[in-house]
Amino acid sequence: MPKKDDTHFNMTKKRTVDFHTPPNSLKYKVGQGGLSDDILSKAQALLENNTTDFRPLGEMYLDSMMRGINAAKACPDSTTQDETIIAAILFPAMQLKANGGMFHYNLVTSISDRLIQFLEVIDEIDPDAIEIVMAFHTTIRAILLGQIRGDGGQRGSDLMNALVDACYRYFEKYPDKKPD
Amino acid sequence: MSYKFDKIRVLVVEDNIPMLEICKSLLLTFGVGEVLSAKNGVDGFDIFCKENPDIVLADWMMQPMDGISLTRRVRNDPASPNQYVPVILMTGFSEKKRVVQARDSGVTEFLVKPFTAKDLYKRIAQIIERPRQFVRSEDFFGPDRRRKAVVNFDGPYKRESDADMAALQKKRMKEASKQLDRLRNKAGLSKGDKFGATDIDFT
Numbered sequence: 001m002p003k004k005d006d007t008h009f010n011m012t013k014k015r016t017v018d019f020h021t022p023p024n025s026l027k028y029k030v031g032q033g034g035l036s037d038d039i040l041s042k043a044q045a046l047l048e049n050n051t052t053d054f055r056p057l058g059e060m061y062l063d064s065m066m067r068g069i070n071a072a073k074a075c076p077d078s079t080t081q082d083e084t085i086i087a088a089i090l091f092p093a094m095q096l097k098a099n100g101g102m103f104h105y106n107l108v109t110s111i112s113d114r115l116i117q118f119l120e121v122i123d124e125i126d127p128d129a130i131e132i133v134m135a136f137h138t139t140i141r142a143i144l145l146g147q148i149r150g151d152g153g154q155r156g157s158d159l160m161n162a163l164v165d166a167c168y169r170y171f172e173k174y175p176d177k178k179p180d
Numbered sequence: 181m182s183y184k185f186d187k188i189r190v191l192v193v194e195d196n197i198p199m200l201e202i203c204k205s206l207l208l209t210f211g212v213g214e215v216l217s218a219k220n221g222v223d224g225f226d227i228f229c230k231e232n233p234d235i236v237l238a239d240w241m242m243q244p245m246d247g248i249s250l251t252r253r254v255r256n257d258p259a260s261p262n263q264y265v266p267v268i269l270m271t272g273f274s275e276k277k278r279v280v281q282a283r284d285s286g287v288t289e290f291l292v293k294p295f296t297a298k299d300l301y302k303r304i305a306q307i308i309e310r311p312r313q314f315v316r317s318e319d320f321f322g323p324d325r326r327r328k329a330v331v332n333f334d335g336p337y338k339r340e341s342d343a344d345m346a347a348l349q350k351k352r353m354k355e356a357s358k359q360l361d362r363l364r365n366k367a368g369l370s371k372g373d374k375f376g377a378t379d380i381d382f383t
Contacts (some may be wrong), residue, residue: 019324020314022264027308029188033181035210035301043209043297052198053257089243098272099199101294109294112272120275 047102054103058096058144060087065092065137072125072133089133090119096140107143107152111136111160118167128173139163183308185211191233192217193224193250194270195242203237203270206297210304221245225253232261235304237291240271240282247271248285255286255321263321264314266307270295286322288312 068088075085093115100108115136122129139159148156190212194200204215216231218224220242223310228236236254237245245253251267254260266288271278274292282290289303312323364371 016318018316020316022311022314024308024311026188026266027311029234030183030185030308033182033183034305036182039182040298040301043301044344045355046205046209047202047297050198050202052202054198055200057196059250073183081281094272095193095196095241098270098293099196102199102202116273125352 026040040123050103052103053103054100054108055147057099057103058105058108058140061092061095061099062137062141063068065089068092069130069133069137072130075125076127085125086119089125090116093119093136104149105143106150107148107156107159108140110151111140111163112144114160114167116161124178126174128170132163132170135166136163182212186213188212188234189214189216189231189237190237191215191224191228191231193219193220193221193236193238193242193247195239199239203300206300207237209297210301221247221250221253224250225257228254228265229261233265235307236267238267238269240269240273243364248282251282251285251287251322266311268303268307279357283325284320286320288323293312 065088068085068090071088074087093112097109097112097116100106100112115133118129118132118136139162143152143156143159151157152159190207192203192215193198193209194203200206200217200219204217207215216227216233218227221238222245224236224238225245227233236250240247242250247269251269252264254267255263267286268289268291269282269287270291270293271282272293272359273279279290288307291299291303314322315324361371
């Protein structure tokens with residue numbers, strides 16, 4: 001005879017999921033109303049006017065990326081499934097992407113973003129892929145040395161296009177490595 | 181009236197010192213009462229246990245413990261003073277697989293760097309106004325991962341937190357009703373009349 005409360009029929013329960021709604025103590029503390037546009041503008045101005053020099057930090061991430069590139073060179077034909085190899089390049093790239101724009105180097109962010117996209121779709125770190133990563137590395141270093149802040153204008157756009165073209169050529173050369 | 185952020189304490193866990201300072205300054209500009217800080221996940225968890233802050237704002241990439249591992253400890257470690265604390269994870273990653281990875285560790289909100297002051301504020305407002313319920317299963321404890329916006333949703337908005345959407349929907353329905361009345365008048369039909377698309381000139 002079936003029981004009404006038996007949600008798993010006559011089988012053993014396979015999964016138990018409980019839902020909890022914790023008290024919203026944060027709402028209780030802060031109340032209502034949000035923040036005024038004036039406060040948000042002040043906070044944004046603080047971001048835009050910060051004078052921290054990003055270059056030492058950027059150089060540190062570039063050095064770290066170069067160590068990753070050298071490690072990848074030392075392990076030819078390593079795949080991106082090998083997290084330690086790819087992480088050594090990907091993580092500094094991610095840091096450059098994340099922090100460049102926070103410190104006025106928006107071009108570093110957009111170029112690093114493209115590098116991350118490239119690293120996320122390739123399956124194999126072959127010599128040609130390493131060449132492309134090296135091109136990204138050299139370009140980012142040039143931007144830092146030249147102190148090209150913001151999006152870099154036409155020059156920035158040209159640099160970005162050259163790198164994107166290199167990625168296209170890579171995938172044209174290796175059509176089987178194109179992302180699905 | 182505005183939020184009384186002076187009543188809350190936020191823990192910022194970030195190994196990049198200039199970034200840590202920026203986050204602290206932003207939060208203080210928002211009016212946050214106290215901003216605690218730590219330079220990695222290990223120190224962050226210690227401070228979290230001692231101070232029990234209201235919000236944790238953590239970077240993903242840190243040594244020796246990253247933001248994901250910190251979140252897991254906050255959610256699952258018996259020493260955690262508040263397993264439900266909102267955790268905002270900051271990162272440069274925006275690829276779906278990375279977001280899913282963060283979500284599966286129990287992160288409440290995801291903040292992609294570089295971000296604006298408004299981006300940070302939006303995440304904080306989200307955890308205040310739209311807190312997620314928590315799920316405990318055999319292999320997961322953390323905020324419900326299903327807060328998903330359905331773009332074509334046309335059903336009623338019933339939740340209190342959906343007040344804005346409900347108001348917008350009501351406004352649209354009113355406008356649609358007025359438009360229908362205009363078309364009926366133009367075609368010389370009254371409200372009770374049944375009609376098909378061919379009865380009305382929509383031009």
